[in-house]
Amino acid sequence: MSKHAIHLPLIKRTKYRFQKLKMCKKCQCYSVLKGKNCPECGTVFKGVEGIAKAYVWKQLYSETLWILLFVCLGGIFAPTIGARYYTLITGVSFTLGYVILTFIFFKGESFYQLRKLIFTDILKIKTGIQHDSNQAREDIKENNVSAAYDKLLEIGELIYNDQLKIRTVIALNKIALRKDMNLELEHLLPSSYDKEFVKYALEVGKINRQLIKKSCIAYFIKYKMEIIHDFGVDTLMSIAGTALRMKLYIHEFSEFIQENIDYFPKERILRLCSIIHSHPEENWGGLAEITQQHVLIKYSYDPDFKPYIKGKLALELS
Numbered sequence: 001m002s003k004h005a006i007h008l009p010l011i012k013r014t015k016y017r018f019q020k021l022k023m024c025k026k027c028q029c030y031s032v033l034k035g036k037n038c039p040e041c042g043t044v045f046k047g048v049e050g051i052a053k054a055y056v057w058k059q060l061y062s063e064t065l066w067i068l069l070f071v072c073l074g075g076i077f078a079p080t081i082g083a084r085y086y087t088l089i090t091g092v093s094f095t096l097g098y099v100i101l102t103f104i105f106f107k108g109e110s111f112y113q114l115r116k117l118i119f120t121d122i123l124k125i126k127t128g129i130q131h132d133s134n135q136a137r138e139d140i141k142e143n144n145v146s147a148a149y150d151k152l153l154e155i156g157e158l159i160y161n162d163q164l165k166i167r168t169v170i171a172l173n174k175i176a177l178r179k180d181m182n183l184e185l186e187h188l189l190p191s192s193y194d195k196e197f198v199k200y201a202l203e204v205g206k207i208n209r210q211l212i213k214k215s216c217i218a219y220f221i222k223y224k225m226e227i228i229h230d231f232g233v234d235t236l237m238s239i240a241g242t243a244l245r246m247k248l249y250i251h252e253f254s255e256f257i258q259e260n261i262d263y264f265p266k267e268r269i270l271r272l273c274s275i276i277h278s279h280p281e282e283n284w285g286g287l288a289e290i291t292q293q294h295v296l297i298k299y300s301y302d303p304d305f306k307p308y309i310k311g312k313l314a315l316e317l318s
Helices: 048-076 081-104 106-120 122-141 145-156 162-172 195-207 214-222 224-231 233-245 247-252 254-263 266-278 286-298 303-312
Strands: 022-024 029-031
Touching: 022 048, 029 122, 048 081, 048 106, 081 106, 106 122, 122 145, 122 162, 145 162, 162 195, 195 214, 195 224, 195 233, 214 224, 214 233, 214 247, 224 233, 233 247, 233 254, 233 266, 247 254, 247 266, 254 266, 254 286, 266 286, 266 303, 286 303
Parallel strands: none
Antiparallel strands: 022 029
């Protein structure tokens, strides 16, 4: 099946993750998708931050009315005119002070109410996000990849679990990836082996090897037997070759490189020799010796390797 040629949507970032979350006050359901209206009842969604602020305003209004009511009752039942004046002046002063203090601490009170709302409705929020994710899954089934990926990106701004990662990868595997796309890899790493992710990572590696970083290489090493079974040994070799990009990675994955050094093409061996030769002060351990032996056996008459063989000094163990 041919892949879809689409433009990956840009996500409007928010300062805080919770600002993506919105609620239908009629259905009491939550969502993080772009739609302004609840799909169930058509009611306009309200952002949770706005709901928390509205609650504080409502609380201020009702409590102020109660205070003024008690002040008026105190004035009515005051035994003397003087007491009535004192009651009214004190009550109004107290009310003004209460309103001013509420304004001063409005942000903190709003945040407290927001936390309270989220913790109280945590199960409803999970249900709403799961519903959003299921919508994306249906879009994938219907081959509406662009809409599915857009939904998954919106959900990913709030929460990123394995289910969401895998669904995102499935959507990306249906897209014709290009160099000009804002691709990501590390954030999509699942916690267990997933064939769809490996397929996506290999495609990304062909487009931009710079995206194959430490955590991704470690993932391939951890699940190397499964990867060999599903994709063949050449797949693992390409990742091992990617580990030669940086001196740090060569140190980190030294054993992995040693295991696969016989399968590296000439340019990869040249790269490895160059790095080892350029850093004689480093403790390369067994890798330097194995690389030296490999070069002497396979490339001893190759002029490109002459700087690394002469006198056997260039690849000496430090």
